[in-house]
């Protein structure tokens with residue numbers, strides 16, 4: 402019996418808590434962390450890890466740096482964005498047969514790693530920068546080309562027929578220019594999503610609405626998402642177009658397909674137009690992905706995700722729900738105590754790699770936001786601030802010596818109760 406069948410039996414009431422879970426969803430208050438999900442839905446992976454989904458294919462991420470024509474560069478950025486969707490939104494359901502509920506990161510949680518392949522070294526820094534409201538910030542840099550993605554996001558959930566999730570936040574891709582000192586900047590919005598298959602006990606993600614990428618060189622891409630029964634009748638479908646900003650009808654390239662399967666890029670407004678030619682295509686089945694390298698757990702900082710959550714993750718793997726509860730609550734209690742100490746001592750938790758951008762207004766949002774409906778404030782009130790990568794802090798972190806075992810144990814005790 403495969404996992405979808407098992408879940409479906411569970412959903413039919415085979416002694417599982419799925420029915421109770423569905424009932425609890427119906428009275429859902431919008432707080433995803435508060436959902437008590439049945440064991441098969443629990444994941445031992447924290448949301449801070451999800452930032453790595455932006456770079457499954459580093460050569461595709463870095464490719465825009467080698468293109469000097471601004472329209473073709475914008476197309477390469479759109480292509481890279483589309484190639485990330487499968488891992489971002491379908492990797493758990495493809496691997497396990499159903500979407501899973503990730504671990505809710507604690508403030509200061511880190512996920513650090515790097516990819517090494519023909520694109521050279523690409524570094525990932527992901528940090529939980531806010532707990533109330535929860536927000537994760539990330540910075541990904543391809544060292545040889547300097548192509549850099551930074552962003553932050555939070556999720557706002559609501560219930561209407563199913564769980565609907567709006568992503569708050571945005572990403573900024575910087576691509577060094579071969580002709581000018583000023584790099585090209587691409588402002589990226591994030592798609593909304595909802596959960597399908599809840600009733601059958603095998604939830605999976607479907608994207609909806611539209612998301613945008615707009616560039617400082619004057620090009621905008623609009624991506625329209627649809628599921629089964631909509632535009633193409635196929636799940637995970639999308640159509641995208643790239644046009645000079647403000648001239649939506651003057652389409653230079655159109656892209657269509659399924660973000661979980663393959664897609665084609667054609668010139669002009671329509672795929673089947675006699676003047677349109679096939680420019681490029683992508684089939685994830687035919688592509689190699691580069692695995693992310695993460696330090697072995699014992700070498701990680703105590704606040705690094707896999708080390709901090711290792712006991713919870715092991716308990717989830719064993720299906721030992723009592724231990725899951727105990728280990729999670731150790732972290733939660735220690736975190737509450739840490740916040741209380743900070744309050745008494747009149748200090749704030751220091752983020753290691755990101756700072757709230759206070760020199761308002763933000764240059765990128767002011768310049769590019771209006772073209773795609775993003776406000777200057779970047780929804781900072783819903784993400785605990787407008788977060789930007791702080792290179793000075795990162796440099797300082799790099800210079801830090803490895804913690805001794807005693808120092809690591811002290812941090813783990815004080816901040817994680819371990």
Ligand SMILES: CC(C)CCC[C@@H](C)[C@H]1CC[C@H]2[C@@H]3[C@@H](O)C=C4C[C@@H](O)CC[C@]4(C)[C@H]3CC[C@]12C
Nearest residue numbers: 433451489490500501502503554556566604606
């Ligand atoms: C399975 C369900 C019943 C429980 C709810 C789980 C819910 C909190 C999870 C499910 C999918 C998660 C999305 C995920 O698809 C991908 C991303 C992209 C990444 O860049 C940022 C996080 C985000 C939006 C996840 C948030 C948590 C979601 C909605």
